[in-house]
Amino acid sequence: MKTITVNIVTPDGPVYDSEVSMVIAVTASGEMGVLPGHIPTVAPLGIGAVRLKKENSTELVAVSGGFLEIRPEKVTILAQSAERATDIDVARAQESAKRAEALLQAKKDEVDFKRAELALKRAMNRINVYEGNV
Amino acid sequence: MASLRDIKNRITSTKKTSQITRAMQMVSASKLNRAEMNAKAFVPYMAKIQDVVASIAAGSNDASHPMMTTRPVKKTAYLVITSDRGLVGGYNSNILRTVSNKIRERHTSNDEFVILSIGRKGRDFFAKQGMTILESAIALPDHPSFADIKEITRKAVGMFSEGAYDEVYMYYNHFVSAIQQEVTETKVLPLTDIKPTGATSSYEFDPSAEAILEVLLPQYAESLIFGAVLDGKASEHAASMTAMKSATDNASELIDGLTLSYNRARQAAITQEITEIVGGAAALE
Numbered sequence: 054m055k056t057i058t059v060n061i062v063t064p065d066g067p068v069y070d071s072e073v074s075m076v077i078a079v080t081a082s083g084e085m086g087v088l089p090g091h092i093p094t095v096a097p098l099g100i101g102a103v104r105l106k107k108e109n110s111t112e113l114v115a116v117s118g119g120f121l122e123i124r125p126e127k128v129t130i131l132a133q134s135a136e137r138a139t140d141i142d143v144a145r146a147q148e149s150a151k152r153a154e155a156l157l158q159a160k161k162d163e164v165d166f167k168r169a170e171l172a173l174k175r176a177m178n179r180i181n182v183y184e185g186n187v
Numbered sequence: 188m189a190s191l192r193d194i195k196n197r198i199t200s201t202k203k204t205s206q207i208t209r210a211m212q213m214v215s216a217s218k219l220n221r222a223e224m225n226a227k228a229f230v231p232y233m234a235k236i237q238d239v240v241a242s243i244a245a246g247s248n249d250a251s252h253p254m255m256t257t258r259p260v261k262k263t264a265y266l267v268i269t270s271d272r273g274l275v276g277g278y279n280s281n282i283l284r285t286v287s288n289k290i291r292e293r294h295t296s297n298d299e300f301v302i303l304s305i306g307r308k309g310r311d312f313f314a315k316q317g318m319t320i321l322e323s324a325i326a327l328p329d330h331p332s333f334a335d336i337k338e339i340t341r342k343a344v345g346m347f348s349e350g351a352y353d354e355v356y357m358y359y360n361h362f363v364s365a366i367q368q369e370v371t372e373t374k375v376l377p378l379t380d381i382k383p384t385g386a387t388s389s390y391e392f393d394p395s396a397e398a399i400l401e402v403l404l405p406q407y408a409e410s411l412i413f414g415a416v417l418d419g420k421a422s423e424h425a426a427s428m429t430a431m432k433s434a435t436d437n438a439s440e441l442i443d444g445l446t447l448s449y450n451r452a453r454q455a456a457i458t459q460e461i462t463e464i465v466g467g468a469a470a471l472e
Contacts, residue, residue, distance in 0.1 A: 062235060064333035064413050066228030081402075082394045095239055096393040097402035120402055122239055122390075131235055133333060133406065 055089040059105060061114060061130045068135045069114055075106040076128050078121055087123055094123040100174045102182045103130060113138045115182040117175050141183045150176035191456065194449040198442055205438030211274070212431035218329055219365065219424035225330055226362070226417045233414055240378075240407050242389065243396055252400040253348060254408065255378050262300060264321070264352040265290065266343060266375065266412065267313070268359035268419040269306035271325055275423055276430035278360060278368065279308040285370045286358050287316070301352060303343050305336070305416060321346070329420065336416055340409035347376045348405075359415040360422035366429055368422040375411050378404060 054074050061069035076087040079101030100117040119132030153173035156165060189197075244255070267286055269279045294300050297318055304310040304323040313320055324339040347355055354376060361371040392399050 062232045064229055064232050064410060065225075067231060080393060081398065085393070092391055093389065094391040094393055095243070095399050097399055119406070120239070120399065122235070129235055131232060131239075131406075133337070 054108060057087065057089040057091075058127045059130070060127070061103070061116070061132065061135050063132055063135050068140075069105075069137060071105070073105045073107050073112075077104040077106070078116070078130070079103075080121060085121070087121075087128055090125050091123045091128075093125070094121075096121045096123075098130070098132065100171070100178050102178060103135075113182045113185060115141060115179045117178065136179065136182075138182050138185065141179050143180060143183045146176045146179035146183070150180065189448075189452070191449065191452050194445055194452060198445045198449065201438050201442050201445065205435050205442070208431045208434040208438065212428055212435060215424045215428035215431060219421060219428055221330055222417070222421040222424050223362075226414075226421050229414055229417055233410055236403070236407050236410055239390075240403055243392075243399060243403070252397070252404055254344075254376060254404045255400075257377050257379060258353050260353045262352040263293070264301050264303055264343070264347070264355045266303040266355055266357040267305070267309040268357070268415055269304070269309035269312075270423045271307040271327070273308070274430060275427040276433075278423055278426035279306075279312075281368075282358055282360060282370050283309065283312050285372075289356075289372070290318075303339070303355075305339060305419075321351070327416070327420075329424075331416055331420065333413055336413055337409070340412045341405075343412065344376070344405045344408045347408075357412065357415055359419040360426070362418050362421040362425060365425045368426055371415075373411070373415065375408055378408065 056072040056074055057076065059069060059071060059073050059076055060067065074089070078085055078087070079099050080096040081099055082096070085096065097120045098116055098118070101115075103114045103116050105112040105114065114135055114137050116130060116132045116135045118134070119130060122129040122131065150173055153169045153176060156169035157173065265286060267282065269282055273279070290300060301319045301321040302309075302313045303321055304313060305325075305327065307325040310320055310323040310325060322339055322342050324336060327335055343355065346352065354374065357373045357375045359371055359373075360368040363369055
């Protein structure tokens with residue numbers, strides 16, 4: 054089976070580097086699946102899980118804010134933060150989800166509202182990836 | 188001449204000081220190691236982001252973005268990266284001197300520019316000069332992660348987009364080697380000269396080149412600042428190591444001198460005692 058190299062890089066260092074058979078990511082314009090030999094493409098990523106399919110397993114990486122660079126034999130994901138399912142601090146994620154929800158309930162001004170919404174999205178994404186239900 | 192006990196006291200206290208400075212030197216040395224590793228871990232990210240930005244900029248000339256266009260400068264922002272504490276030799280004073288000189292050269296009044304400060308020393312310095320400090324971040328950890336400085340980078344880039352200022356210069360100490368750091372000036376915004384690091388390839392853009400730039404450019408500018416912070420931290424630890432090393436060296440030199448005069452004083456006291464005894468014995472005969 055043909056494979057494609059995936060690199061996930063954050064400002065704090067590389068997170069993931071391996072050969073996979075398919076990459077599925079949530080881009081700004083919707084979900085996008087990448088197979089080996091894809092045309093060179095750049096797309097911005099939303100907050101979501103990146104699914105890395107290997108022959109008989111799937112790995113999940115929680116990604117927020119960044120973009121996807123595709124070349125025929127290589128996919129690079131540049132994100133401001135990215136964590137593999139095994140590296141996620143789920144207690145912290147739950148904590149920040151609660152905090153964000155409390156902020157949303159309070160309904161303050163516009164800016165805070167947007168920020169809380171994003172924070173909640175990130176936290177939920179982490180929890181989902183950790184639990185593997187994506 | 189100081190008494191024996193005075194000299195002894197000074198020797199002990201100098202020794203204690205030198206123990207502290209030696210310990211601080213070793214702490215800085217290990218921090219420097221980690222800071223260098225952090226800076227290295229950041230390189231692939233920066234190189235990649237630069238590649239993509241450059242290939243978009245080179246590929247389609249019609250893709251423009253407010254962050255890439257130069258506009259008439261009404262206000263300039265100076266982003267200055269210093270340390271939070273002293274005991275780092277000339278690290279802070281070099282950078283603050285350079286920035287004040289530049290400001291004096293370029294501006295006649297304090298209304299023409301604003302300061303963005305990362306590090307307590309810089310903030311305090313510019314506040315004392317009566318300059319406007321728009322934003323500051325202090326008490327960064329020794330090994331900052333991107334999340335630690337995200338707040339200030341986001342604001343720095345955001346305020347440029349909103350038009351609070353029209354250009355941003357960044358000053359930090361570039362880490363050359365453990366004994367050499369250089370004050371470096373970089374123009375962060377607007378992004379006018381983006382050079383590709385390697386071979387660029389042409390891409391498809393989903394949904395469009397403009398939309399990508401919208402995401403990419405703020406991230407790129409923030410990364411530039413984060414890179415400078417990492418570089419500055421490595422320099423800070425290096426400067427602190429060098430400063431503490433020379434403090435330790437000075438202390439041991441001082442101790443050598445003091446020990447010499449201590450021994451001289453001791454010998455003089457013994458000689459004097461013998462002379463007195465001999466004198467006394469002679470007087471008895």
